[in-house]
Amino acid sequence: MYLLYGKLKKKINIYKNNSVLISYSGGIDSTVLLYKLMKLKKYYSFINIRVLHVNYNVFKHSLNTVKHCIQLCKKYNLELIIKHVKKISVKKNFEEVARVIRYNIIKKILLPKEVVITAHHLNDQCETFFLSLKRGSGPTGLSGMKLYTFLDKNKLLIRPFLNVSKKQIERFAFKKKLIWITDNSNNNIYYDRNFIRKEIIPVLEKRWPSFLNTCSRSSAICSDYVKIANNIAGQFLRKNMLLDSILNFFNMLFLDISIRKVIVRNWILKNNNKIPSYSIIEKVLKEVINSKKDANPKIIINKSEIRRYKRYIYIVPVLPSISSLILIWHNTNYPLELPYHFGFLENNSYGMKIPIPKKNDIINIRFILSGRISIFGRSGSRQVKKIFQEFNIPPWYRNRIPFVFYNSDFIAAPGIFLANNSATKKNKKSWFISWNSFLINNM
Known part of the structure; x- marks a missing residue:
């Protein structure tokens, strides 16, 4: 149990984190952790402690747990954040769903340079190992939880009890006469983790007393x-x-x-x-x-x-098919926005040079091109598929390209190739069109 006083202080200093957010369930594990944090604060008064309790509204004792959290945080004069979650309908995989919800909440409320601390312990690590075995996980899953990890790039999470057994935590809690809420749902072996906790690990520990430590070593x-x-x-x-x-x-x-x-x-x-x-x-x-x-x-x-x-x-x-979509570019003085973040078309001085449309031509944008066409700079006509291949355009990108038409005549694939047909030969005047898109810039 010494770890919290030593390595935690070191980590706080390394990352210059003056604030700690503890994920507090009201149970024995997080109660001991909170008690330890309060002792740590007596030595290092610069540490600010915030408490997060997530109420999933699933069990009968949920409101009693909330009341307990409020009373305890008042006693310690701590900031308490309570998040109420709509009742989760998932049964078999409840703990996993709850975990995802809890960590999403933590990410949202975490202050800059604030450390997250949870009360995961040695037994939890062993349970996680067995759950990974059940799922057929590889070395990554079997690696289990880490003492230090990051939720995001700069959001540090510490599990200071990861090398401490449940029995050690219980002995400490009884010795200090701490008060916590007992979650009776932890006895329900319908849940996989509870089954491992109640039916598997005790048998293994009885046979091999050091099993928890060897399991942790394997991880x-x-x-x-x-x-x-x-x-x-x-x-x-x-x-x-x-x-x-x-x-x-x-x-x-x-x-x-x-x-x-x-x-x-x-x-x-x-x-x-x-x-x-x-x-x-x-x-x-x-x-x-x-x-x-x-x-x-x-x-x-x-x-x-x-x-x-x-x-x-x-x-x-994954995008829906837009092969039948036709966009009309009514006013070329303004950019034309394309669907599904394909970018936009713009009339500017640095785009592809193409013949200017006639006064009554309808400038329309389509996302499908087929048959045989002739392109500028090449002799004869070719299948569109072959042209795409020459320009190294992958098949799934081809129906994302905004093909420019004047009426029903194909004019250009902006930034890629220009048609060589009667519609582009008749008019010698030109304008410039560019396709501003992350897609085309990186094909």
Whole structure:
């Protein structure tokens, strides 16, 4: 239990964090943690402590717990933040849903340079290890919780009791005659974590008294291997990403399959902020990267598509088809905004030079181009598909390009190519049009 006084003070000094936010449930673990924090404050008065209690409105004792939190914080003269959540309907996965809600709340209310502290302990670490085994997790999941971690880039979370057992916490609480709220739902083995806590760990501890510590050691070993693998993957990604969403996978083919999986996992995580499942990683390697050269493979994950074109794999947002959409550009003195954040078209001095429309021509923008066309600077006509290939435009980008038409005559794909037809040859006067888009600048 000494850890809180030593390493926590060190961390606070390193990050110059004068404020601490404790996630307080009202139970024995967080009650001991709060007591320890108050003792710490006596030695280091500069520390400001705020208390967060999240009421999920699920259990009968919820309001009693809220009252307990209010009374305790009044006693300690602490700022208490209570967040009430609409009743969660999820049953089997309640703890996971509650955890996500709780951390989202923490991120919103956290002050600049404020440290988050939770009362997770050694038993929690072991339970997490078993839950990861049940899910079939790899080394990352088996690494468990970290003593120090970041919710976001600069939002430090500390779990000072992670090497302290539940029995140690209980002995301390009884010795100091602390008062806490007992959550009877923790005895309900319908929940997976409670089942592990009540039915599995006691049996293992009885057989092997040091099991909790050895389990924690296994998590630490997994964590070390994950750090090494992530470091290798990070070096590869820094050298082979054009953008976060575009990865040159060709150089990855010379690496061991296990490293390829880590690279793909970290790349998807970087773009989706969510660790992909093992099956998704397998699909990306087999169905996207290793598909035939002339294939157009696609895997949907969350609200994104993972695609391949030549030596690159892409993560692009899933969008509805707009092939039938036609936009009319009534006044070219003003930019024309395109749908789905495709950017905008603008008449300016630095765009593509194209013939000016006739007085009665209707300037319309379409998102589909087919058949055979002739483009400026090339002899003869070609299939549109072949032209796209020459300009290295991936298939899924092609229906996001704003093609400029005068009436029914194709004029230009701004910034890409200009038509060479009767409509562009007749009028020698010109104007300039640019497509201002992150999409076109990075194709």
